[in-house]
Amino acid sequence: MRTSQLFRRYLVIIPICLGTIFVFYVTNNFMDKTRNSRDLNADCDCSKRDIPNNQDIPNGQDFPNRQDIPNRQDITNRQDIPNRQDIPNRQDIPNKQDIPKKQENIPKAENVQNVKKIPAIPEQTDPKCAREPKDDPNVNPLSKFYSVWYDPPTEVAKKDHVKILIWTELWDKQMRKILPKGKGAKCGSMPNCIFTGFRSEIHEADAVLFEVSNLQKDYNASVFPTVRYPRQHWVWYHTECPGFPSINFETYRSVFNWTITYRADSDSSGAWGSLHRTYQRLKVEGVDPNKDYTVGKRKLAVWFISKCNTQANRVAYATELVKYMHIDVFGRCGKTVCAKWNVTCMPGIIRQYKFYLAFENMICKEYLTEKFWRNALANDVIPVVMGANRSDYERLAPPHSYIHVDDFKSAKELADYLMMLGQDKEKYNAYFKWKTHPPKNIPLEEGMWCNMCRELFNRCPTKRKLYTNLRGWFEGENHSMCDPMVDVKFKELQFEDNRFKVASYA
Ligand SMILES: *[C@@H]1O[C@H](CO)[C@@H](O)[C@H](O)[C@H]1NC(C)=O
Ligand SMILES: *[C@@H]1O[C@H](CO)[C@@H](O)[C@H](O)[C@H]1NC(C)=O
Ligand SMILES: *[C@@H]1O[C@H](CO)[C@@H](O)[C@H](O)[C@H]1NC(C)=O
Ligand SMILES: *[C@@H]1O[C@H](CO)[C@@H](O)[C@H](O)[C@H]1NC(C)=O
Numbered sequence: 061m062r063t064s065q066l067f068r069r070y071l072v073i074i075p076i077c078l079g080t081i082f083v084f085y086v087t088n089n090f091m092d093k094t095r096n097s098r099d100l101n102a103d104c105d106c107s108k109r110d111i112p113n114n115q116d117i118p119n120g121q122d123f124p125n126r127q128d129i130p131n132r133q134d135i136t137n138r139q140d141i142p143n144r145q146d147i148p149n150r151q152d153i154p155n156k157q158d159i160p161k162k163q164e165n166i167p168k169a170e171n172v173q174n175v176k177k178i179p180a181i182p183e184q185t186d187p188k189c190a191r192e193p194k195d196d197p198n199v200n201p202l203s204k205f206y207s208v209w210y211d212p213p214t215e216v217a218k219k220d221h222v223k224i225l226i227w228t229e230l231w232d233k234q235m236r237k238i239l240p241k242g243k244g245a246k247c248g249s250m251p252n253c254i255f256t257g258f259r260s261e262i263h264e265a266d267a268v269l270f271e272v273s274n275l276q277k278d279y280n281a282s283v284f285p286t287v288r289y290p291r292q293h294w295v296w297y298h299t300e301c302p303g304f305p306s307i308n309f310e311t312y313r314s315v316f317n318w319t320i321t322y323r324a325d326s327d328s329s330g331a332w333g334s335l336h337r338t339y340q341r342l343k344v345e346g347v348d349p350n351k352d353y354t355v356g357k358r359k360l361a362v363w364f365i366s367k368c369n370t371q372a373n374r375v376a377y378a379t380e381l382v383k384y385m386h387i388d389v390f391g392r393c394g395k396t397v398c399a400k401w402n403v404t405c406m407p408g409i410i411r412q413y414k415f416y417l418a419f420e421n422m423i424c425k426e427y428l429t430e431k432f433w434r435n436a437l438a439n440d441v442i443p444v445v446m447g448a449n450r451s452d453y454e455r456l457a458p459p460h461s462y463i464h465v466d467d468f469k470s471a472k473e474l475a476d477y478l479m480m481l482g483q484d485k486e487k488y489n490a491y492f493k494w495k496t497h498p499p500k501n502i503p504l505e506e507g508m509w510c511n512m513c514r515e516l517f518n519r520c521p522t523k524r525k526l527y528t529n530l531r532g533w534f535e536g537e538n539h540s541m542c543d544p545m546v547d548v549k550f551k552e553l554q555f556e557d558n559r560f561k562v563a564s565y566a
């Protein structure tokens with residue numbers, strides 16, 4: 061009796077269950093279709109494993125010092141940070157490869173105003189979401205190379221960390237040996253900014269980093285993540301100037317949300333050095349205001365150069381300069397004394413000289429590299445700079461810390477000035493006064509990892525951005541970011557007997 065009653069009850073329950081599943085399935089499918097290319101509300105956090113592995117915890121001993129750790133309020137307005145309560149329903153997980161392939165799929169600026177906002181959380185009250193001047197085409201002509209829009213606010217609760225997934229390897233093979241995947245990445249002052257190299261953590265990542273030299277020349281979806289969350293930033297990371305394109309930009313349209321480059325208008329700074337970091341270093345090292353910087357410097361000028369050919373503007377200039385003054389040339393086209401990445405042997409050499417030729421390999425806006433920051437400034441030698449316009453150095457570098465070649469009518473005039481300065485202790489030492497006179501309002505720039513953490517903590521939760529024309533933005537309209545190379549026949553050079561000759565190995 062009992063068994064048959066139970067059986068009859070099941071006969072009723074089973075169809076109901078099947079019906080429910082059917083209805084759920086149909087609804088689900090319909091929602092997926094309506095969602096299609098932009099997942100408006102799928103603000104996914106998916107944090108199931110919020111406890112980082114030991115490897116992911118940044119090393120606390122890292123520079124900068126404790127006293128430089130910003131106040132929590134500076135880092136973030138806590139209520140804007142989404143947290144784990146925001147675990148999405150199944151249907152909120154985006155479809156594979158939502159990347160719009162063509163311009164048409166990209167939300168247009170006009171549509172932004174039409175997006176329905178949830179009135180309970182007005183976007184305008186969040187200062188982080190104020191429109192940035194650099195997104196205004198009247199202020200920044202480069203803004204036409206990316207799209208900016210705002211998604212409707214979603215109920216996102218607090219989250220006290222951000223996670224950065226390093227998807228590609230970092231830099232070239234030589235660096236890779238020193239810094240295995242993900243290992244070089246950390247921000248000592250922000251331990252709640254977590255770096256990982258484990259691709260399985262894609263679902264929890266606030267940002268996914270792609271380093272340019274480890275990207276395939278053409279965009280290839282199969283080496284990119286197969287899921288993409290609307291709130292997640294795919295970040296293009298490149299520290300070199302546009303002179304040496306390593307990827308086929310056209311195929312990378314509408315792939316990346318953010319950029320990290322040496323340029324200040326990047327979404328996060330990847331500058332080679334900065335006033336902030338320089339003065340932080342001096343705080344640690346200490347500065348003697350009465351130091352005589354001519355002591356121990358018996359030699360005049362030194363130049364390290366690895367790419368040495370007649371096309372580069374700097375070589376043409378140096379060819380002229382060596383006619384009027386003595387310069388020791390090291391590197392591939394001069395005497396080889398140091399391996400490229402050997403940071404231990406270069407300072408010992410550089411510190412014997414009064415001047416260091418910090419000639420950049422390309423003349424590009426804001427392109428100041430380690431030649432300036434690390435090789436020259438950090439070694440107490442005056443950099444003679446050629447590269448970005450003087451106004452860039454005035455903005456970015458310590459005041460009266462360098463000699464810009466553009467200040468001289470000719471190479472001869474520059475040579476005369478350097479030889480005079482080399483003999484004048486007082487004038488020479490004046491180029492180091494910046495050490496004890498920090499400029500006011502030094503912009504915060506703590507190195508690329510911490511910069512990125514800070515930007516992620518400070519981002520507007522509803523703002524979306526997509527580089528629809530990465531090349532346009534990076535190279536500038538009509539390649540305006542860089543001066544063209546000198547248009548002479550390409551020849552490899554060699555420095556011998558105090559002059560440049562066509563290299564015998566060429
Ligand atoms: C995409 O990348 C994969 C993995 O490296 C490779 O096997 C494949 O040939 C690539 N496809 C194209 C079209 O280059
Ligand atoms: C770097 O240079 C120093 C001094 O010349 C040398 O002793 C050392 O072996 C070099 N290191 C590497 C990794 O080449
Ligand atoms: C280059 O810098 C000089 C000196 O600051 C400035 O007068 C000039 O306008 C700048 N040129 C460009 C093209 O920015
Ligand atoms: C990044 O771009 C993708 C593709 O358009 C978009 O779905 C996503 O919302 C963007 N993310 C951010 C944070 O801008």
Ligand SMILES: *[C@@H]1O[C@H](CO)[C@@H](O)[C@H](O)[C@H]1NC(C)=O
Pocket residue numbers: 537538
């Ligand atoms: C770029 O070149 C085009 C065609 O020569 C010209 O119409 C346009 O004004 C240039 N843009 C800039 C910013 O120089």
